[in-house]
Amino acid sequence: MTPTGSRFGAQCAAVGPLAERFAAGGLRLYLVGGVVRDVLSGRVGDHPDFDLTTDATPDRIRSLIEGVADAVWLQGEKFGTIGARLGERTFEITTHRAEAYLSDSRKPVVSFSTQLEDDLLRRDFTVNAMAVDVVDGTLHDPLGGQADLEAGVLRTPLTPEESFSDDPLRMLRAARFLAGFGLEPAPGLVEAARTVSERLRIVSAERIRDELWRLLVLGDPGVGLTFLDEAGQLPMLLPEVSERSEQERSEVFRRVVAADPVPEVRLAALLMDLSAPVLEGRLRGLQLSGGQRSTVLGLVAAVGLIRGRSGDAWSDEAVRRLTAAAGAHLTGAVTLAALAGTVTGVLDKRLAELRADGDLDDLGPMLGGAQVIELLGIEPGPDVGEAMAWLVELRLSEGRFDPDGAGRRLVEWWDNR
Numbered sequence: 001m002t003p004t005g006s007r008f009g010a011q012c013a014a015v016g017p018l019a020e021r022f023a024a025g026g027l028r029l030y031l032v033g034g035v036v037r038d039v040l041s042g043r044v045g046d047h048p049d050f051d052l053t054t055d056a057t058p059d060r061i062r063s064l065i066e067g068v069a070d071a072v073w074l075q076g077e078k079f080g081t082i083g084a085r086l087g088e089r090t091f092e093i094t095t096h097r098a099e100a101y102l103s104d105s106r107k108p109v110v111s112f113s114t115q116l117e118d119d120l121l122r123r124d125f126t127v128n129a130m131a132v133d134v135v136d137g138t139l140h141d142p143l144g145g146q147a148d149l150e151a152g153v154l155r156t157p158l159t160p161e162e163s164f165s166d167d168p169l170r171m172l173r174a175a176r177f178l179a180g181f182g183l184e185p186a187p188g189l190v191e192a193a194r195t196v197s198e199r200l201r202i203v204s205a206e207r208i209r210d211e212l213w214r215l216l217v218l219g220d221p222g223v224g225l226t227f228l229d230e231a232g233q234l235p236m237l238l239p240e241v242s243e244r245s246e247q248e249r250s251e252v253f254r255r256v257v258a259a260d261p262v263p264e265v266r267l268a269a270l271l272m273d274l275s276a277p278v279l280e281g282r283l284r285g286l287q288l289s290g291g292q293r294s295t296v297l298g299l300v301a302a303v304g305l306i307r308g309r310s311g312d313a314w315s316d317e318a319v320r321r322l323t324a325a326a327g328a329h330l331t332g333a334v335t336l337a338a339l340a341g342t343v344t345g346v347l348d349k350r351l352a353e354l355r356a357d358g359d360l361d362d363l364g365p366m367l368g369g370a371q372v373i374e375l376l377g378i379e380p381g382p383d384v385g386e387a388m389a390w391l392v393e394l395r396l397s398e399g400r401f402d403p404d405g406a407g408r409r410l411v412e413w414w415d416n417r
């Protein structure tokens with residue numbers, strides 16, 4: 001059953017158990033989207049998720065995969081998608097769709113089809129609109145996706161106006177594919193995006209965040225950011241960045257590209273010139289999780305501490321206080337500050353010295369609560385907390401003490417309070 005001669009042999013083989021069920025039921029099953037594109041562009045990599053499309057109805061998909069899949073999920077069923085896990089791999093199997101979207105709604109109107117061509121036509125880009133029959137490994141490419149991939153062109157199956165208007169999120173996806181695959185926009189694509197750019201407002205913040213995230217982890221998202229700028233998406237996505245001068249924007253984008261390819265770090269690079277309350281509001285608007293938000297805020301706050309101090313004014317105490325405040329964000333923040341033009345040579349050197357000295361290890365209170373209670377002869381309660389806080393201050397302002405030294409200073413302070 002496995003098409004060994006095909007370029008897609010390995011991918012088809014991974015779908016084998018499902019393929020047999022569908023074939024036995026007289027139904028067709030195709031690999032589609034990213035997997036096909038990546039094999040054709042020589043980036044097979046390790047695609048953990050496979051997208052599949054079929055002429056089977058969602059009900060039928062469910063009954064066909066019963067007993068074969070290790071797990072099944074049905075959240076997407078009303079849009080035609082059944083999720084399945086076989087071993088290490090997850091599969092999303094979707095009934096061919098031929099839907100139109102309501103012009104002002106976030107909710108697509110779904111209509112199913114038995115024709116593969118209908119389904120491919122409603123996909124975002126031709127390079128993503130190729131399908132491979134899992135039984136014989138045949139490539140179905142009615143829209144010329146392979147030729148576009150080879151020519152390096154990002155093209156929509158429908159006119160770009162229609163395609164972007166149907167689902168404005170595709171404009172963000174365009175940014176990701178342009179940057180990630182080194183493609184050039186097809187003629188008219190940028191102009192079309194500019195024409196319908198305002199429609200991005202109808203897209204949910206969650207979908208936007210997820211796509212933005214996928215853009216920001218790319219090795220070089222620069223081309224994508226420039227596209228979003230030129231195609232008029234930036235005012236909806238990051239208004240504070242879009243309001244800056246053209247030169248400043250390109251400076252910010254350069255900074256983002258040079259930063260570590262971690263979405264939170266890249267977002268901090270984009271937004272680090274914002275005041276704290278404006279930044280917080282923007283991160284909420286983007287619907288970041290609490291953890292993502294606090295990472296970006298921590299990074300930007302630490303960058304602020306670094307930028308706020310003149311290049312050579314790094315006393316031991318200043319270095320310790322920065323280290324304590326920045327926590328896990330220290331290295332990222334120093335890099336970001338440097339990318340923003342702060343001279344960090346002295347800080348780098350002082351950090352290395354204090355680190356080698358062990359002075360930055362464990363910037364905590366040096367004594368445990370039980371030791372404090374015993375040394376001061378006090379009861380557990382707020383006094384202990386106050387004493388611990390005083391010890392942390394001592395550690396930051398004066399450096400390390402051995403337990404005896406710390407204890408002596410603590411008792412001295414306590415007695416003279």
Ligand code: ATP
Nearest residue numbers: 032033034035051122123124125128129167169170
């Ligand atoms: P990746 O390899 O990064 O996962 P992908 O192309 O697989 O990229 P997905 O978001 O996983 O991207 O989507 C899978 C496929 O579903 C796409 O290749 C495309 O065919 C189709 N698709 C996804 N989102 C859209 C959309 N908004 N409009 C039309 N088609 C889409």
Ligand code: MG
Nearest residue numbers: 033034049051
């Ligand atoms: Mg995918």
